[in-house]
Amino acid sequence: xxxxxxxxxxxxxxxxxxxxxxxxxxxxxxxxxxxxxxxxxxxxxxxxxxxxxxxxxxxxxxxxxxxxxxxxxxxxxxxxxxxxxxxxxxxxxxxxxxxxxxxxxxxxxxxxxxxxxxxxxxxxxxxxxxxxxxxxxxxxxxxxxxxxxxxxxxxxxxxxxxxxxxxxxxxxxxxxxxxxxxxxxxxxxxxxxxxxxxxxxxxxxxxxxxxxxxx
Ligand code: AMP
Numbered sequence: 001x002x003x004x005x006x007x008x009x010x011x012x013x014x015x016x017x018x019x020x021x022x023x024x025x026x027x028x029x030x031x032x033x034x035x036x037x038x039x040x041x042x043x044x045x046x047x048x049x050x051x052x053x054x055x056x057x058x059x060x061x062x063x064x065x066x067x068x069x070x071x072x073x074x075x076x077x078x079x080x081x082x083x084x085x086x087x088x089x090x091x092x093x094x095x096x097x098x099x100x101x102x103x104x105x106x107x108x109x110x111x112x113x114x115x116x117x118x119x120x121x122x123x124x125x126x127x128x129x130x131x132x133x134x135x136x137x138x139x140x141x142x143x144x145x146x147x148x149x150x151x152x153x154x155x156x157x158x159x160x161x162x163x164x165x166x167x168x169x170x171x172x173x174x175x176x177x178x179x180x181x182x183x184x185x186x187x188x189x190x191x192x193x194x195x196x197x198x199x200x201x202x203x204x205x206x207x208x209x210x211x212x213x214x215x
Contacts, residue, residue, distance in 0.1 A: 007113035026080035056170035113197035
């Protein structure tokens with residue numbers, strides 16, 4: 001089973017992708033996580049991507065195409081996957097079309113989460129991310145010696161550099177100008193699911209799964 005999850009930055013794609021991957025027994029492929037890991041390790045990819053990611057701009061399509069192909073060839077994707085953060089441009093969608101035409105017989109489910117920009121800005125400026133497992137919490141939940149309830153590490157939560165208000169506005173602009181059109185590119189596909197992302201995490205997951213006919 002293959003899923004692609006769309007929506008603006010901060011809409012809850014990562015949170016839903018993690019839950020869906022675990023419930024469906026498929027891999028969660030987040031291109032943002034892959035890039036952040038490369039930046040942390042200071043690999044060749046990380047060096048190329050650092051300034052771009054920190055400004056909230058898009059890493060070039062040829063680099064992203066290589067990353068996604070490599071990720072999808074991994075063993076963990078054998079039973080399926082959910083893509084979170086890819087494709088973000090029409091060129092990336094075409095790269096993915098070619099990969100699907102070669103490797104898979106089924107069409108992917110296309111999921112889109114909708115939340116207004118004003119709510120997004122508030123969510124992102126107030127979120128912290130676990131450096132070890134990627135779990136997200138609100139700033140007001142954090143206190144000294146905070147233990148991550150998912151991976152149990154202590155004091156691992158940090159604010160992403162691109163969660164600065166100016167960078168968030170830049171990321172939203174890039175989303176509306178470029179990535180939103182990618183969803184339209186898929187609008188004639190049969191397995192498209194649109195969900196109101198302001199509902200609770202549990203309600204969003206349940207709406208997605210019932211629309212997919214999975215209970
Ligand atoms: P995300 O965690 O999905 O919000 O991604 C964080 C940042 O990584 C984005 O703002 C981009 O700079 C970069 N990025 C992630 N995925 C892509 C992609 N498919 N194409 C280009 N840049 C990407």
